[in-house]
Amino acid sequence: MKVRKFNVQDMREGMMRVKDELGPNAIILESRRVRSKGLIGFFAPSRIELTAAVDNTASRTHDPEPPPPRELDKGIREELSDLKKIISRLVVREEKPAEAKGKESELLQRWRVHLEQQEVIPELIHELLEELSSFVNEELRLPEEVASLFLRKSLRKRLKTMPEKGAPVQVFVGPTGVGKTTTLAKLAARYALYQGEKVGIITIDHYRIGALEQLRTYSDITGLPLEVVMTPKDLRRAIEKFSWCQRILIDTAGRSTLNTSHIQELAGYLQNLPPAEIFLVNSATTKMRDLKLITDNFRSMNYNRLIFTKLDETASYGLLLNSIHYTRLPLIYLTMGQSVPDDICVADVDKIAALILGEEE
Ligand SMILES: Nc1nc2c(ncn2[C@@H]2O[C@H](COP(=O)(O)OP(=O)(O)OP(=O)(O)O)[C@@H](O)[C@H]2O)c(=O)[nH]1
Ligand SMILES: [Mg+2]
Structure with missing residues (x-):
């Protein structure tokens, strides 16, 4: 001025x-x-x-108007326009990953790694992080505790449990060595000792040497009657025989997941059962790929509930979530040790979510 x-x-x-x-x-x-x-x-x-x-x-403003720009040669103009396009493409390419990385960075990346370590399937990780990231967008600076609370809420939606229903007839099926007999013994003792119920045990496991002795030992310790059945007809008879019981627990022989004819044979036993809870028992140490096979191949058993054993032998719990996701069935019991009858608990959505989020040992 x-x-x-x-x-x-x-x-x-x-x-x-x-x-x-x-x-x-x-x-x-x-x-x-x-x-x-x-x-x-x-x-x-x-x-x-x-x-x-x-x-x-x-x-x-009173300066004389600048002279009009000299007309550029057509060739140069085309070259300039091509250059402009290339530069704009480069800028977009540079910006996008940085932006994506920015979004994923820190919080989301950390949770992705965590959920992968928990062996949650990619499909579910994607869903969970999508939900979290839309939340992060709204609440830009999200504290860690809020993120885990949010994830816990998302997990709760996907985890399915049920109060212990305790149907009068309960059957335990699943692959070999996962803990079917031990779990049955734990539950039988709980029903009989803690709830004062009359409990009868039936086994259709006459394949494995020692299987009968194992169950007979439990039956002797708890004083619960045991019936061994060799045919589907036998099974019906044994159930009738235990009509005085409030609870009948049926053990089955572990079947190799890949031996579908053995699985079919066992399924034949269960065809004319009265309404029952049929538990598919799996070990929490199973590989995810195998778990998928098991849930598929055992379908002919018409299992309608899930149990996971050996939680004490693993530090990744995504399998529980994956399995509920695949089967759409409720998870009822978790076992965490060999001790009968103590090492069993009713599955709880909050506890499972906390295990998956690494908040509980
Ligand atoms: N660490 C641990 N071991 C368990 C658990 N449940 C069962 N076991 C052990 O797993 C082994 C197999 O258990 P079983 O109950 O015989 O398994 P199963 O499914 O009946 O086996 P099959 O009848 O042969 O198919 C035994 O040594 C049990 O003590 C558990 O929750 N944690
Ligand atoms: Mg057994």
Whole structure:
């Protein structure tokens, strides 16, 4: 801004000089009457002092118009336009991963790694992180505890448990060595000792040497009656025989997941059962790929509940979630040791979520 003072006789002269010297955009900031100093000044007519200013940039508007750009050669123009396109593509390519990485970074990346370590299947990890990331977008700076609370909520939605229903007839099926007989013994003892129920045990496991002895030992310790059946007809008879019992628990021989004819044979036993809870028993140490096979190949057994054993032998719990997701069935019991009857508990959604999120040992 350019500021100048003018000493003029009257306003008319002042305006003309301001316009002449500073241009038409000048503005008058101040005007005041003044007298010359001394005696002469006292008798002389007063004058006007004007303070005027002009904005330098505004005055530039009066600069002559810049000359029109020279027409570019057509070839150069095309080259420039191609270059522009290439640069814009490069910029997009650079920005996208950075942006994605930014979103995934820290919080989401950490949870992705955690859920992978928990062996949650990619499909579910994707769903869980999608939900979390849409939440993160809304709440930009999300504290860690809020993220795990949010994930816990998402897991709760997907985990399915049920209060211990305790149907009068309960059957335990599943692959070899997962803990069917031990789990049955734990539950039989709980029903009989803690709930004072009359319990009968049936086994259709006459394949494995020692299987009968194992169950007979439990039956002797607890004093619960045991029936061994060799045919489907036998099974029906044994169930009738135990009609005085409030609870009948049926053990089955472990079957190799890949031996479908053995599985079919066992399924034949279970065809004419009264309404029963049929538990598919799996070890929490099973590989995910195998678990998928087991849940598929044992379908002919019409299992309707899940049990996971050997939680004490693993530190990854995603399998529990995956299995509920695949079968859409509720998980009822978890076992965590060999001790009969203590090492068993009713599955609880919050506990499972906490295990998967690494909040509980
Ligand atoms: N660590 C641990 N071991 C368990 C658990 N449940 C069962 N076991 C052990 O697993 C082994 C096999 O248990 P069983 O009950 O015989 O398994 P099963 O499914 O009946 O086996 P088959 O009848 O041969 O198919 C035994 O040594 C049990 O003590 C558990 O929750 N944790
Ligand atoms: Mg057994």
